[in-house]
Amino acid sequence: MSVISYSIDVRKKVKEFFDEKQKKAIEEAQERRNEVHLRVPGIAEIDDALAKTGLKVYAEALKKGNPVPLEDRIEALHEENRELQSARADILKEAGYSADYTKPRYECKKCNDTGYVGIDPCECLIKALRRESYLNSGLGAMLTDQSFENFDTSLYPEKSRKMMEFILSQTKKYAEDFGKEDCGKNIMFYGGTGLGKTHLSTAVAKKLIDRGFYVVYDTALNIMHTFERERFSKIDVPVTTDKYFECDLLIIDDLGSEFANSFTHATLYNILNTRLCADKGTVISTNLSSIDAMRKAYDERIVSRVIGSYRSFGFVGEDIRLNTRKQNLSGNK
Ligand SMILES: Nc1ncnc2c1ncn2[C@@H]1O[C@H](COP(=O)(O)OP(=O)(O)O)[C@@H](O)[C@H]1O
Ligand SMILES: [Mg+2]
Ligand SMILES: [Zn+2]
Structure with missing residues (x-):
C-alpha cells in the first residue's frame, strides 16, 4: 500500500497531526525532566x-x-x-519515580509517532490516512453504516434477487480491481429510489479509501452548486472544485435531481470528459429509470459519453426503506 496516493490535503493534515503528537510527547518529557531536576x-x-x-x-x-x-x-x-x-x-x-519517567511517552510504540518504521509506513499512519480520507470524502456517517458486508440481497423481492446479487458481485469486483490495468473505471447505477444505489456507491468508496485511493463523494446538486458559487459569486470564494477533477474516484450521486440548464450541462460534460481523458474513475447514480430517460434529461454529448465508457447496472426491486419498515411492522405484531 502506498501512502502517496492519498490526496495532498489528507497527507498534509496527517503529517501535521503526527508532528504535533511527537512534539507534544517530547515537550511533556522535557517538563518531567525539569521537574525531577528540581526535585531529585x-x-x-x-x-x-x-x-x-x-x-x-x-x-x-x-x-x-x-x-x-x-x-x-x-x-x-x-x-x-x-x-x-x-x-x-x-x-x-x-x-x-519510575526509571522511564522522563522518557517521551509516544502513542505508538512501533514508530514513536513518526509514522514510519524504517522506510515503511506504520500501521498507525495508514489508519490515520484512512480516517482523514473518510472525513475528507464527503461521505460522513454513511461510511460506517453502508458497506458490501451489510448489503443484504434478501431484502429484494424474489424476482429481483438474482439481478441484485449479480450487481453486488460485479460492484465488489470493480472495487477490488480498481486501478489495475485493463479494468473499467466507470460505472453507472440507475433505477428507482431506495434500491441501494447510494449504499453500494458508499461501499465502493469505503473499499477504495481503504486501498489508499483519493475518493470524493457528492450529490450532483451539490457539485453544481459548488461550481456555480465559484463561477458566479461576486466575492472571491476559495476554489474547491479541483477535487472533482483530481480525485482517483468521484462518486456523483443522484444525477438528474439537479436543476438543468446550459451551465450545469456544460459543467457535467466538462467533469465527465476531463475525468475520462485523465483515466480517472467515476461512479454515477441516478434515479432516472433508463438510458432513454437520460437521453431526455441531458444533451447528447453527455449521454453518449456515459453510454460509451460506463458499465451500467439497472437496480430492480421495491424501495428497501419501505420494505424494512414493513418487516419491522409485521415483526412487531
Ligand atoms: N441491499 C441492501 N441491504 C441493506 N440495506 C440497504 C440495501 N439497499 C438499501 N439499503 C438501505 O436502504 C436505504 C436506502 O438505500 P439507498 O442506497 O439510499 O437507495 P437509493 O440510493 O437507491 O435511493 C439506506 O439506508 C440503505 O442503507
Ligand atoms: Mg441515493
Ligand atoms: Zn506507528
Missing part, C-alpha cells in the same frame, strides 16, 4: 554528563597518537554511559 538531587548532573557522551566519542575519534585503540576508548565511554543510566534509574526509583 543528582539527576541534573547525571543528565548533563550523559548529554556530553556524544561529544566525547567525537573527541576521541579525532584524537591522534593514543596507544589505546579507538574502539576500546569508545567502549569505555559507552560503559560509563551505561553506569550513569543505571545510577540515574536507581536515584529516580529511590525518589519514587
